[in-house]
Amino acid sequence: MPTTLPTAGREWHLVARPTGWPTDANFALRTAPVSEPGAGEILVRNRYLSVDPYMRGRMNAGRSYIAPFELDEPMLGDALGEVVASRAEGFAVGDLVTHHQGWREFATLPAADAVPVPRDLDVPDTAFLGVLGMTGLTAYVGMKDIARVREGDVVFVSGAAGAVGGPAGQMARLLGASRVIGSAGGPEKTRLLTEEFGFDAAVDYKAAPVGEQLAKAAPEGIDVYFDNVGGDHLEAALDALNVFGRVAVCGLISSYNATEPAPGPRNLGLVLGRRLRVEGYLVTDHQERREEFLRQTAEWLRAGQLRYRETVCEGIERATEAFLAMMRGGNVGKMLVSLEG
Amino acid sequence: MPTTLPTAGREWHLVARPTGWPTDANFALRTAPVSEPGAGEILVRNRYLSVDPYMRGRMNAGRSYIAPFELDEPMLGDALGEVVASRAEGFAVGDLVTHHQGWREFATLPAADAVPVPRDLDVPDTAFLGVLGMTGLTAYVGMKDIARVREGDVVFVSGAAGAVGGPAGQMARLLGASRVIGSAGGPEKTRLLTEEFGFDAAVDYKAAPVGEQLAKAAPEGIDVYFDNVGGDHLEAALDALNVFGRVAVCGLISSYNATEPAPGPRNLGLVLGRRLRVEGYLVTDHQERREEFLRQTAEWLRAGQLRYRETVCEGIERATEAFLAMMRGGNVGKMLVSLEG
Known part of the structure; x- marks a missing residue:
């Protein structure tokens, strides 16, 4: 030594x-x-x-x-x-x-x-703390196992310029989604979504209410909501979800620094009539997916199909x-x- | 003719x-x-x-x-x-x-x-409008396919003296639940739950806050919540749910006659950390289960294991x-x- x-x-x-x-x-x-x-x-x-x-x-x-x-x-x-x-x-x-x-x-x-x-x-070493690390696996498991994205789904991802949301939206497309919409704060980030990450549309939550923008971006509704945010993003997504829609609850960053718990969405009752599934998950429960995830994600990266x-x-x-x-x-x-x- | x-x-x-x-x-x-x-x-x-x-x-x-x-x-x-x-x-x-x-x-x-x-x-003819009809099938599908009740689960059912809740709680037990708790309004109904339907404990939502009573009735928490009510019942159930808990949203009677949508539960964020699944369903989507349900439920009725x-x-x-x-x-x-x- x-x-x-x-x-x-x-x-x-x-x-x-x-x-x-x-x-x-x-x-x-x-x-x-x-x-x-x-x-x-x-x-x-x-x-x-x-x-x-x-x-x-x-x-x-x-x-x-x-x-x-x-x-x-x-x-x-x-x-x-x-x-x-x-x-x-x-x-x-x-x-x-x-x-x-x-x-x-x-x-x-x-x-x-x-x-x-x-x-x-x-790939660069730092990828193993991101797109090939915990945050990438979080995106992969959330889309594949929790939201169970299917061919033709319209998918909405909040926090889409972040470490989980960016890969999540792109993986949704790679797994068959027909349309992917992301939210982020400010024009620099929303441009990144559509111009570099290949999202079909972006919602700037700082510019106007999420619900209004999402309704325009997804006139036929959405099938999957990948939630990193909670709050008004979740309420807007519930309004937009089609029957048998799925919400993968990955993060609720809008509430982490709140000193009082905020009321839940006023439209949670839509879960019933539209037969929605809202499911929370933690990547720590899904380590058995790591090997498959690494192989698949490295392949996407090498093919230039996944950017971060x-x-x-x-x-x-x-x-x-x-x-x-x-x-x-x-x-x-x-x-x-x-x-x- | x-x-x-x-x-x-x-x-x-x-x-x-x-x-x-x-x-x-x-x-x-x-x-x-x-x-x-x-x-x-x-x-x-x-x-x-x-x-x-x-x-x-x-x-x-x-x-x-x-x-x-x-x-x-x-x-x-x-x-x-x-x-x-x-x-x-x-x-x-x-x-x-x-x-x-x-x-x-x-x-x-x-x-x-x-x-x-x-x-x-x-069985009496009227059973085909109830325990052997739509409401019975609703209970069966909700417990078996949506909540996926498992051996050893602690199960909470709201509206448990009703047409769906009564069978739902008893079916949970028959499907392996170790403890079944029901809510109803007033002493006559709660007695029915424990004395006739075999529930282990009953919560009288008219007598005291649901959350307080549920915490006492399920000191180790619950694994399944079968929701017929919504509102404060749902909030209380979320508080009590253990990790990997499931909520089958069957009905939301507390909101059906509201003129304004009520805020959702303040503790909905628990869905994330506890990895909960909240899923709405309608019996009309599950008619393929009818034959199995009829056979199984008639058997339970004949054996005196299911009362209504x-x-x-x-x-x-x-x-x-x-x-x-x-x-x-x-x-x-x-x-x-x-x-x-």
């Missing part, structure tokens, strides 16, 4: 649970010792951290689908890094891995918790800033924090 | 579309000519009419899952009657049939639209009164109108 191993590194701690929108006062960047890997462990120098909307939920205390972040402990999240020391079979210094010990410069972890990055797919964007913030000290910017829609595609600088 | 065939009969017409709760002013009982059956038709003397919550939706104009009642035309609905004239093969005078030309004393209809009542099941109740109003002139009483919860079990008197 080389003698240049790091003995300390910086890591983000949650120091106070936020109410409503988090602020700088909720977080602290601290330096902590780096432990040497024990038997079966690896030490990873993180190159990129992933910041994602679901992390807001982990900042709250109490019952949720995922354990809350502990106070005064490193926050967790997906990261891509390089093995700098290994006491695990099959992992060598220099290997690239993804893992879930993010929000820090160095992580010592059981090799069993790391996923080697395939080197034969001819990244927004990269430089420096671990900007990680919470990147997280908050992403929550406010300041990203295009996957929001990443680079530790390469 | 006997010479005593009726030449006129009474029938209920919708004469004005109701706003909110219907009143006598919305309906008229009129006498109309009875036409002789043509080739392939039968003439039926109705013995029992079925009044059901979904009929309220048909009184409205405009887009719905089912065509609205026409003004100044006979309203439609399930009925049980005796063939008094037949020009159709396989139908003889005296045969009992069910059909959908209700709200009238006599109906001339294509034999293809009539369903012969099986005589070998050893009926509330019978006497006289066609009381049909709208029976409908409104049913909408207000004035029935126990299936609400029927007898024309036998």
